[in-house]
Amino acid sequence: MDFTPAFVEHITQRRVDLRTELEAILPQPRPIVLELGCGHGHFLARYATEFPEKLCVGVDLRSDRIERALRKVDHARLNNCHFVRTEALEFLHSLPNGVTFEQIWVLFPDPWPKKRHHKNRLVQPHFFEAVAARSPEGTRLYFRTDYAEYFESVAAFLPTLPTWQRDQHAAWPLEHETVFQARADGYQSLVAVRTSHPARPTGKVAPGLPPPTNPTSTA
Numbered sequence: 017m018d019f020t021p022a023f024v025e026h027i028t029q030r031r032v033d034l035r036t037e038l039e040a041i042l043p044q045p046r047p048i049v050l051e052l053g054c055g056h057g058h059f060l061a062r063y064a065t066e067f068p069e070k071l072c073v074g075v076d077l078r079s080d081r082i083e084r085a086l087r088k089v090d091h092a093r094l095n096n097c098h099f100v101r102t103e104a105l106e107f108l109h110s111l112p113n114g115v116t117f118e119q120i121w122v123l124f125p126d127p128w129p130k131k132r133h134h135k136n137r138l139v140q141p142h143f144f145e146a147v148a149a150r151s152p153e154g155t156r157l158y159f160r161t162d163y164a165e166y167f168e169s170v171a172a173f174l175p176t177l178p179t180w181q182r183d184q185h186a187a188w189p190l191e192h193e194t195v196f197q198a199r200a201d202g203y204q205s206l207v208a209v210r211t212s213h214p215a216r217p218t219g220k221v222a223p224g225l226p227p228p229t230n231p232t233s234t235a
C-alpha cells in the first residue's frame with residue numbers, strides 16, 4: 017500500500033504525541049493492568065478502586081467514551097487509573113520501553129459480524145503475538161463477548177498459538193457489569209495465559225497504517 021508523505025507525517029506525529037502522553041502516565045517502567053476497548057471505563061475504574069496497588073490503563077478509540085471514563089477517575093479520585101484515546105495496536109507500538117502487562121482485559125470488543133469484516137476484529141492471532149511481546153509468563157488475558165461466533169473463533173485459534181494457551185481454571189478477578197454487558201442477552205468468557213515460549217517479533221500495526229518508524233523502541 018502506498019502512503020502519501022503528508023499521511024506518513026501525520027501518523028508519525030500522532031505516534032510521537034502518543035508516546036509523550038504515555039511517558040507522562042508511565043514515567044517508571046512497571047507492570048500495568050490494561051483494558052483495550054474500555055468504552056466508558058466502567059470496568060477499569062471499578063477495578064482500580066478494588067485494587068489500589070495496581071496501575072491501570074484503559075484505551076479506546078472514541079474520545080466521548082474516554083472523556084466519560086476520565087470523569088469517573090476524577091469523581092473517584094483515582095490516582096492509579098488512566099484512560100487514553102487511541103487505537104489499541106497503536107498504543108502497543110507506542111508504549112515506553114520496559115512497560116509490561118500484568119493482566120489484559122478485552123470485554124465485548126466490536127464483533128464485526130460479517131465474514132468479510134472479520135479481519136477488523138481486535139482479537140486475532142496477530143493481536144496475541146503483539147501483546148505477548150510485553151507479557152511475561154503467567155500474564156492473563158481476559159476475553160468476554162456476547163457474539164458466539166467471535167468467541168468460538170478465538171477458542172479455536174488459541175491452541176495454535178505458540179505463546180498463549182487457554183486457562184480453563186483461572187478465576188475472573190473482578191465481576192463488574194460493563195455498558196455492553198448490561199445490554200447483552202448472554203455472553204461467553206475465556207482466559208488465556210502467557211506461556212514460556214518466546215514471542216515472535218511482529219511488525220503488524222493497525223490495518224491501513226504504515227509500520228512503526230522505530231520498531232526497536234517498542235520492544
Ligand SMILES: C[S@@+](CC[C@H](N)C(=O)[O-])C[C@H]1O[C@@H](n2cnc3c(N)ncnc32)[C@H](O)[C@@H]1O
Pocket residue numbers: 052053054055056075076077078081102103104105122123124125126138194195196197
Ligand atoms: C462494543 S464496545 C464495548 C465497550 C466496553 N468494553 C463495554 O463492554 O461496555 C467496543 C469498544 O471498543 C472500542 N474499540 C473498537 N476498536 C478499537 C480499537 N482498535 N482500539 C481501541 N478501541 C477500540 C470502541 O470505540 C468501543 O468503545
